[in-house]
Amino acid sequence: MKKQLHKDTDLVKDNPEPAAPVKERKVSLWSLATTFTKIGMFTLGGGYAMIPLIDREVVQKRKWLETDEFYDILSIAQSSPGLLAVNISIFAGYRVRGNKGSIAATIGTCLPSFLIILAIAIFFAGYRDNVYVDKIFKGIRPVVVALIAVPVVNMIQKSRLNIWRALIAVGTAAAIIFLKVSPVYILLVFFACFFCVRYIKACGKKDSEKEGGV
Amino acid sequence: MIFLELFWTFFVIGIFSFGGGYAMLSLIQSKVVTEHAWITAEQFTDIVAISQATPGPVGINSATYIGYTVTHNMGYSEWGCIGGSALASLAVVLPSFIIVLTICRLYQKVKNSNLFASLMKELRPFVIGMIAAAAGILVTPQNFFHWSSLLLLAGAFISCKFFKANPIWVILAGGLIGLLIY
Numbered sequence: 001m002k003k004q005l006h007k008d009t010d011l012v013k014d015n016p017e018p019a020a021p022v023k024e025r026k027v028s029l030w031s032l033a034t035t036f037t038k039i040g041m042f043t044l045g046g047g048y049a050m051i052p053l054i055d056r057e058v059v060q061k062r063k064w065l066e067t068d069e070f071y072d073i074l075s076i077a078q079s080s081p082g083l084l085a086v087n088i089s090i091f092a093g094y095r096v097r098g099n100k101g102s103i104a105a106t107i108g109t110c111l112p113s114f115l116i117i118l119a120i121a122i123f124f125a126g127y128r129d130n131v132y133v134d135k136i137f138k139g140i141r142p143v144v145v146a147l148i149a150v151p152v153v154n155m156i157q158k159s160r161l162n163i164w165r166a167l168i169a170v171g172t173a174a175a176i177i178f179l180k181v182s183p184v185y186i187l188l189v190f191f192a193c194f195f196c197v198r199y200i201k202a203c204g205k206k207d208s209e210k211e212g213g214v
Numbered sequence: 215m216i217f218l219e220l221f222w223t224f225f226v227i228g229i230f231s232f233g234g235g236y237a238m239l240s241l242i243q244s245k246v247v248t249e250h251a252w253i254t255a256e257q258f259t260d261i262v263a264i265s266q267a268t269p270g271p272v273g274i275n276s277a278t279y280i281g282y283t284v285t286h287n288m289g290y291s292e293w294g295c296i297g298g299s300a301l302a303s304l305a306v307v308l309p310s311f312i313i314v315l316t317i318c319r320l321y322q323k324v325k326n327s328n329l330f331a332s333l334m335k336e337l338r339p340f341v342i343g344m345i346a347a348a349a350g351i352l353v354t355p356q357n358f359f360h361w362s363s364l365l366l367l368a369g370a371f372i373s374c375k376f377f378k379a380n381p382i383w384v385i386l387a388g389g390l391i392g393l394l395i396y
Contacts, residue, residue: 081232082310083271090314113270121282139392141259141357146370148349165339172343177350182244
């Protein structure tokens with residue numbers, strides 16, 4: 001653990017903002033885990049609902065993170081693969097107590113939902129064919145489609161896609177729905193194109209710099 | 215064998231889950247429903263409904279539920295099923311754990327590079343398409359077996375989009391209506 005703390009303080013040294021006082025207070029792994037259990041327990045409807053809760057518990061109340069630091073973490077957590085809620089807890093846990101901290105925070109976040117869903121799965125295994133359960137879910141299924149459609153419409157409105165990007169979105173959806181293409185392959189092709197274009201652009205820049213220099 | 219397959223499937227889902235829980239849905243669907251046929255489209259819809267109405271990220275919820283259901287369908291003992299659901303949940307978190315911890319270590323560098331920001335920006339249309347696909351695949355004759363299903367869809371959409379209704383109440387209302395009219 002000592003080693004880890006040294007690494008942490010090294011990180012802080014690199015940081016121009018004076019975040020050191022927060023790090024010097026040693027937070028116990030137990031309190032990290034229980035705090036994130038609390039956060040995980042009250043996160044209904046996905047990761048985004050979690051943000052104000054984490055802000056209140058971790059930043060305002062316990063002062064484990066600075067506000068700026070929290071927003072940095074948030075933007076990186078959003079662009080990393082994986083679930084936002086889990087990514088934030090990994091990040092926050094790491095900033096507070098290193099590797100062990102990130103494990104404690106992640107277990108804390110996941111445990112309540114794991115236990116609740118496990119209980120429901122066990123219950124449903126027995127009631128799958130119950131007439132009333134069947135009726136209830138017949139009513140719920142169309143609602144689920146609507147609940148997934150709402151963020152799609154919101155994202156389209158917010159991101160104001162141009163015609164090419166709109167075509168990409170429609171093409172992606174059509175490929176998955178009708179051609180049954182796995183999103184994995186679509187993402188792989190995307191990454192390949194993205195990094196190729198970046199590489200070519202970077203090469204182009206170097207060339208033009210050379211020409212300019214000569 | 216099934217445990218190894220469960221682990222690998224959800225590990226891959228974890229690696230490619232860019233764009234949050236909703237974008238992950240079409241990934242889970244294509245792996246679990248289309249590719250492996252471990253559960254049906256209706257069962258998947260039910261899992262999404264349950265995930266929406268219970269605390270926690272949708273991705274982990276579905277991993278937990280699918281891990282249990284798949285092993286249960288194959289006739290494993292109760293503890294085997296619990297092991298399956300724990301394994302699937304762990305597998306879906308593990309990739310982001312490795313990736314995010316690496317990013318943590320390079321925090322200062324990542325903070326100042328625009329790579330991630332531009333990656334996310336370019337990824338946006340794909341994410342929208344993936345979420346739209348997650349909704350589209352669920353439009354099956356089984357899920358919309360009656361004309362009233364369309365009314366439920368429209369009602370839920372309007373109340374969430376324009377009246378900012380809480381999804382939990384919308385799901386509960388849908389269940390209550392189903393219980394009364396079907």
